[in-house]
Amino acid sequence: MSAALLRGMLRIRRFEEKCAELYSAGRIRGFLHLYIGEEAVAVGAIGTLTPDDAIVATYREHGHALARGIPSSALMAEMFGKQEGCSHGRGGSMHVFDAAAKFYGGNAIVGGGLPLAVGLALADRLLGRARVTACFFGDGAVAEGEFHESMNLAALWKLPVLFVCENNLYAMGTHITRALANTDLLAKARAYGMTADSCDGMDVLAVRDAARRAAEAVRRGEPRFLECRTYRFRAHSMFDAELYRPKTEVEEWKKRDPIAALTAQLKANGDVTDAALAAIEADVTQEIGDAVAFAERGTWEPVEHLVRDVYAREAQAS
């Protein structure tokens, strides 16, 4: 089980490293936000969900997509903008969608996904389905009105939403203490009458346990708020000189690398051998290599398709 968590995090790490490399090589364009350092959150939390549950994510969502089981090949093809991508190349890095995985987007408007999650949960309630909608967002979203409106609606109507706040301390370059008059995020959730919990977002087992407890409560029909205290090791996006945080702070957090921490723990417990670790690493390397090859082989959507799917139904002419 824990080896599976390690593999899950390593897949994300290597996928993201490859994306950075491909970005520098000009193969990936647009904005690219890497999840490196935060892998424990997606892997720990999404592992507690069932295939029937729904996910709403942010523009830093490659990790969630991989943890959810969207094939790395389709995800990489999306990075390239190829029509074999999971959003048929239309969305790119920030807009990963997958109907089969019940993955309702990468949303690049901060806070914009929260009302959608409330609505998905509302549909489940009205249609008599016992599902969880897991909604991921960052500390930056907490400053948005949509966060407060959505928390209120979910609590007021007792809707099955698991609000997962990935608190990585920075809204782009603005430290949480420079953005929020009160940085106690649990207090904000509790102000809406919602049960709230916090966990070490650098510890995948801690995230898993906290998410499991929260998801069980959500499945019983009440919303929950879970703060995962985490940190992104890389820049906000590929255009970020990181003038807003000291290098020493980054180095301190890197000492708590979730992958290194779990690896050390597994080795200390004798749960995994060096050979097994090497095999996982080799598997992941192979998978990411295959994903890149798949994306490279992918095809461009014909320009004639440009306006397809703006509407599901074309209007009847007069």
Place this chain on the structure above:
Amino acid sequence: MKTTYRDAIRAAIREALQKDPRVFLMGEDVGRYGGAYAVSKGLLDEFGPERIRDAPLSESAFVGAGIGAALGGARPIVEVMTVNFALLALDQIVNNAATIRHMSGGQFNVPLVIRMATGAGRQLAAQHAHSFEGWFAHVPGLRIVTPATLEDARGMLATALDDPDPVLIFEHQTLYNMEGELAEDAGPVDIDRAAVRRAGTDVSVITYGATLHKALQAADELAREGIKVEVLDLRTLRPLDTAAIEASVRKTRRVVIVDEGWRSGSLSAEIAARIAESLFYELDGPVRRVCSAEVPIPYPKHLEDAAVPQAPAIAAAVRSLIGAAVAR
């Protein structure tokens, strides 16, 4: 049967709720209060609070929740009290409802209906009286409809709910009390095409919403002067029924566009541009427009009346085209 615009919409909502268990109505004061314009009065008792869902004053969240519920397989009717308040939900409508199908490569539809009141005429001043439907009509991915008749008030909702795409229904607030005859078996109507409400050969007046009735009034007056006006009700602002516009203008060769929105960057400008693009050599005179004055809509009645298009101004615009033709 005799009915009102308000009752026709209520009948349409009731029928939708009866027919399809996925349908629900959500918005501010739609339940106990009965709707700000009393459209949903009585529905709470009939359908209960799960399906006639009072929402707190959080337009962005409940419109977004409507989008999410549509993604989740429900068929929400979201009521936003007026278009002025819908600006608080602009992000959800423009960045989510309008984009998700295309951005997801066609994987997800947003079969959502949003109803809202629009327009001036009740002395509600500059935060309750504007006509922003033209703004929404700018956005690909949305359908914008403007019922101006009892038939459309009764029939557009069912078609909009059946539609796989987000449809915004703009109900002009001066129309709710409009009375008239409606067939007992009135049912769904198309939401794609414009309709000629009065046929004529001299000048086309193109409009939508409540100004349709002012245009018809002007046409009556002009008929007494021997001027045969054709009145085209756009009905749907996006996608625009360009073919119907062209057919009418080809016939009359003169056109007046009436739009309660402001002139600058407006829907009327879009229609004028399309006519200029495709029918430049067919025209016997310049395209005329009657739009709202470029001011925030004022409170006093005489100023509000002066700010928005009225029948005499429409008639004057028509006469100016006829006069120009005669003079030449």
